[in-house]
Amino acid sequence: MTTDWKKEVAARKDDLLSDLEALLRVKSEREDDKATADAPFGPGPRAALEKMLSFGERDGFTVKNVDNYAGHIEFGEGDETLGIFGHMDVVPAGDGWDTDPYEPVIKDNKIYARGSSDDKGPSIAAYYGMKIIKELGLPLSKKVRFVVGSDEESGWGDMDYYFQHEEKPDFGFSPDAEFPIINGEKGNISLLAHFSSSNEGSYTLQSFKSGLRPNMVPGSATAKVTLPAASDFAEFEVALNAFTDEHPVTAKATQADATVTVELVGKSAHGAHPSAGINAGTFLALFLDHFDFAGGAKSFLHVAGAYMHEDFDGKKLGVAYNDEKMGELTMNASLFHFEDGAKEATINLNFRYPQGTTAENLEAGLEESIGSYGVTTTREPHHMLPHYVPVDDPLVATLLSVYEDHTGQKGYEQIIGGGTFGRLLERGVAYGAMFPGYTDTMHQANEFMDLDDLFNSAVIFADAIYRLAK
Structure with a gap:
């Protein structure tokens, strides 16, 4: 039986949007002057991490908070683990906003707030992809782990600490860039x-x-x-x-x-x-x-x-x-x-x-x-070397195939100057959630995510996760 991913996402649109708005209301900027042992990057990143993990607890996933640095939401069984990497921290809002950057506003079919496109919106879309698979009881042969970070915009101290305590997934992607795929990142x-x-x-x-x-x-x-x-x-x-x-x-x-x-x-x-x-x-x-x-x-x-x-x-x-x-x-x-x-x-x-x-x-x-x-x-201490996963790798090939099936557009490889959590894994890429031709407002005033892109990316993520882990 073929799953109608678009129908499944449509049935959960209101819940997805409600969860996203709750995340966007958390001012999750790093504040070193307010950091404590229990909030290593300040109270905002910790609150956003806890909020995201609470969704996993609510929905019956296995959830772990690794000392408020990072955490994960997991389900499935198998010897291999598919990793999905998102982050809840945001860059400072800065000046020039037409609305309160931490009170989400929907206008012209777009949701405006700091973090809407980088990376709370894409993270929620990927999470709902996992949630749909779990709720439908679809069989998996691998574990699926959503790793939630809280320091991606600064020094990646969250992932340094997380991987001192947890094993790395075998392969995966980060929903923190654009489609069709980002399989190469500059140093x-x-x-x-x-x-x-x-x-x-x-x-x-x-x-x-x-x-x-x-x-x-x-x-x-x-x-x-x-x-x-x-x-x-x-x-x-x-x-x-x-x-x-x-x-x-x-x-x-x-x-x-x-x-x-x-x-x-x-x-x-x-x-x-x-x-x-x-x-x-x-x-x-x-x-x-x-x-x-x-x-x-x-x-x-x-x-x-x-x-x-x-x-x-x-x-x-x-x-x-x-x-x-x-x-x-x-x-x-x-x-x-x-x-x-x-x-x-x-x-x-x-x-x-x-x-x-x-x-x-x-x-x-x-x-x-x-x-x-x-x-x-x-x-400065945070240094990332150039990263590349060949286009013929099964991970890249599968993700491009999913993109093509849902958009009717030819997939192609891309290499960017941005750094995403996709590079944490040797076989790791960035995948979505922005579509070709999108208006880039990341790190800018009046950041937004188009609602059609939000829901369409959830459709693609659900299918991609299932194909990679079934």
């Missing part, structure tokens, strides 16, 4: 550029801050500058207005005697696609670089404005690389921090790099291009 590393925080010019850079996470293009930036004299403010403001007239940013300056606070707004985007954003940090540095700063402040502003600004492929920094299969390296200048008189200033450079180059090559390129400005670099 991912952040290098920290270190500068002196000295000031020696007639202008003084008191502070410069921009960015929320390494995997986000900074959507806003703020600098506090002391002018040579309070009377110089008029000329400074004229220059700022001319700058915003010529560039796709907005800005305002407020004066307190000779000190000026400049706030500049660009557009946030996913760090894997830096060209899709408008980097407020590099634009503000580009503007300020025209004034009489000197010392470490000058190096900080000049390197950010001349070498990092719109250097999406790393050519200015001397690290550009292209691989025939995996494509080009990308660079996102993500976190900027300068405080006058502090020990040092830093800029975080997040690289997504293809096979064929290395972290050592990136460090060498930076040394050659910007080392003369007194810049040194160090590696």
